[in-house]
Amino acid sequence: MKTYIYPQNLKASANIWLWSLKDFSILAISLLIAVIVWANTAFYLPLVLVLIFAFMTIRYDEATVMDFIRWGVKFFVTTQQEFQWTIEN
Secondary structure, three states, rough: OOOOOOHHOOEEEEEOOOEEHHHHHHHHHHHHHHHHHHHHOOOOOHHHHEEEEHHHHOOOOEEHHHHHHHHHHHHHOOOOOOOOOOOOO
């Protein structure tokens, strides 16, 4: 069995800059469509949605910005926090 040094013995996911390969391909195609729509109709909402998608899918250590937001909402809003206070004698 061959051992490869990069990337992690070929077990890591493929990344391009700050995005996974799947997210980057979706981003590139949707950006192309959004720019064409904006150039023909001056309707910029698809371009804004693509930029929001690009920001939400930025990866850092195998987690996206959307994952951080989801974890924050789960911690602060949706799950009940439980604290136990004890008196030390």
